[in-house]
Amino acid sequence: MKLRPSKAAEGKGVGHFAPLGLWTCQTADGREITLCDFASAGAHGTDYVAWLPMANVPPLPVVLMSPGEKATGVPGPILFSWDNFGLSGLTHELIVARDADLNDVVLSWAVGNARQASVTRPLAEGAYYWAVRSGRGEQTVMNQGGPRAFRVDAAAGRPFFSLGEHSLMAASRLHGNGALRHGVLDHEQALTPAEGHGGEAGGAVAFNGIDSELRFSLPFFPEEDYAFTGWVRPGDLTSAGFQQVFSAWCQGGDDPLRVTIEKGAISARIEAATGYVHTPFVPLEADTWVHVAAVKQGETLTLYLDGLPAGTVPAPARVVSGSRHIGFGFNPMLPEGEHFRGRLEDVAFFAEALTAEQVAEKVAEKAEKD
Secondary structure (H helix, E strand, O other), X not given: OOOEEOOXXXXXXXXXXXXXXXXXXXXXXXXXXXXXXXXXXXXXXXXXXXXXXXXOOOOOOOEEEEOOOOEEXXXXXXXXXXXXXXXXXXXXXXXXXXXXXXXXXXXXXXXXXXXXXXXXXXXXXXEEEEEEEEEEOOEEEEXXXXXXXXXXXXXXXXXXXXXXXXXXXXXXXXXXXXXXXXXXXXXXXXOEEEOOOOOOOOOEEEEEOOOOEEEEEOOOOOOOOEEEEEEEEEOOOOOOOEEEEEEOOOEOOEEEEEEEEEOOEEEEEEEEOOEEEEOOOEEOOOOOOEEEEEEEEOOEEEEEEOOEEXXXXXXXXXXXXXXXXXXXXXXXXXXXXXXXXXXXXXXXXXXXXXXHHHHHHHHHHHHHHO
């Protein structure tokens, strides 16, 4: 579909003014039609259609997301991600080269209509450039802004973003500290070693409810399916306000997932452009371990306790969020933090929905180890 500026109706609008803009295009059956801008459509009480199906649309250039410009990481897995605006029918090719002109190509990977690609084979140390070529039929186009530079360096001190098993984005065993099991840890504060779920010394960490914090960075927030899991032992259920066990809160109206204790009860919640939802509140017992999972799958948000569903609520099918940080034991983007008081162990966040069986398995695995 190709739009062309039109002057066919310039100065001849119905009523007192002409449309702000006019374009002509050819329909799939060969007819020519004229389109106007949305602000003018229906301005005089006439019928209009706001969304029209498009055919033979040329591919649009994607926007590169991760790795960021001049990002540096140690040799290891790398997640390349981009935004294709949710368009279907596109094909993408990931290109990694040693030069900005993409002549010395070290990787070329056709990934269909995916918006990401995980490269697990470590690249040798050095400077690289990456780009994404989009295609539709015989037409192709490179991403917006041209190739993006990044460097693989053993001295970088941090990994690149990557996805683990079940699209794992961030995880820590919390065996006495916040040392990462997977992901990019960017902040750890006031965590104290504590007795774990099985009674082992240093098997968990204690959060003091004042300034204990553990925060991971994300390359993007998954839009459709995702999950949090972790072992939780609340220490104070009488304090006023919220205690955040897990939080991806970004700003008002952009809260893709929180697991929150309030008035002695726990729930999972989402606040997006389409509204606010939360699972039913379930009372907890102080100083008692419970395995908690919050799973967003399609149009359903489910809270699991000790491997069993404890409540569900309808949720938006697609949650578009600007969240790039997740917090365990606090809200990473709120000054007061809404800090959790108690112990956490073996926490994780996934970019896919875990099944009920997978959630139950996590509880069973821990029982076997203990």
